[in-house]
Amino acid sequence: MKTTWLAAAATAAVLVPASAQLVAAQDYEFSLYSGWQTAPHSRVEGDYPGTGEDFDALIGWDGKSFEMPPYYGVRGTWWKTDRLGFGVEFTHTKVYAPDDEKAEIGFEDLEFTDGLNIVTANAMYRWPDRWESFTPYVGGGVGVSVPHVDVDTTTGIDTYELQYGGPAMRLMAGASYDLSERVALFGEYQFTYSANDVELEGDGDLQTNIKTNAVNFGLTLKF
Structure with a gap:
């Protein structure tokens, strides 16, 4: 969990300077969500720690x-107009x-x-009150993957650390419902893709491109 909070803190370091400007504009939203996340199969390959032998397998990930x-x-989203917004997401x-x-x-x-952590800069588009009190939206972003690598070999060589993985992207579509002028609920589908190339103790390495699918539910605070 410690490394998870380190990743969150690093993200906050990016968010805070931007948010100071965004809040002043009175068009800033902060959203927090969780949900059901899965990941389809992806190929894992690399050099096995301590031996240098190749490994290559198709892994059916559990979320x-x-x-x-x-x-x-x-x-965090800054709505520059009623429809167009920009922001960052972790x-x-x-x-x-x-x-x-x-x-x-x-x-x-x-x-x-402890996280296949995805950090992106986003662009968002919405249709205010398209369905009475519901506002549909779509969005996407590009950024980086910062995974916490937890890999133990059967020969006793273990890797347990946060690393830079590679480029990442996300797509989303959903709708929000205003509970008040300051608070809204939302539900969405979100897809992420990340290319991960990480080092393993014992002169090993591992590469895998991971896709995730998630159904999210969350709360938005408006400033």
Whole structure:
């Protein structure tokens, strides 16, 4: 969990300077969400720690959204007009390799569970009050993956640290419902894609491109 908070703190360092300007504009929204996140199969390949031998396998990731640490995200949006907005977003996604699949390639642990953390700069578009009190929106962003690498080999070489993974992107579509002038509820579908190239202790490495699908529900505060 400590590394999760380090990732969140790093994101906050980006958000805070921007948010000071955005709040002054009186068009800023802060959103917090969680939900059900999954990840389809992806290929994992690289050099096995300590031996340099190649490994290559198709992994059917588990998301385990509601197990600790849980899946969640935070988003800040500056609406420059009634319809067009820009912002930043941090999502703590996670993936676990099933026991039988990781064992086949010589790993006791193979997961990004203190976060396959995705940080992006977003563009958003909405249709205010399109459906009476509901406001539909779409958005997308580009940024980076900052995974917490949790990989243990059957030979006792372990990697447990936060690393830069590679480029990332996200797409989303949803709708919000105003409870008041300052508070809204929202639901959305969100997709992320990240290219992850990480180092393993013992002169090893691992590469995998991970996609996630999530159904999010959250709360928005307006300033």
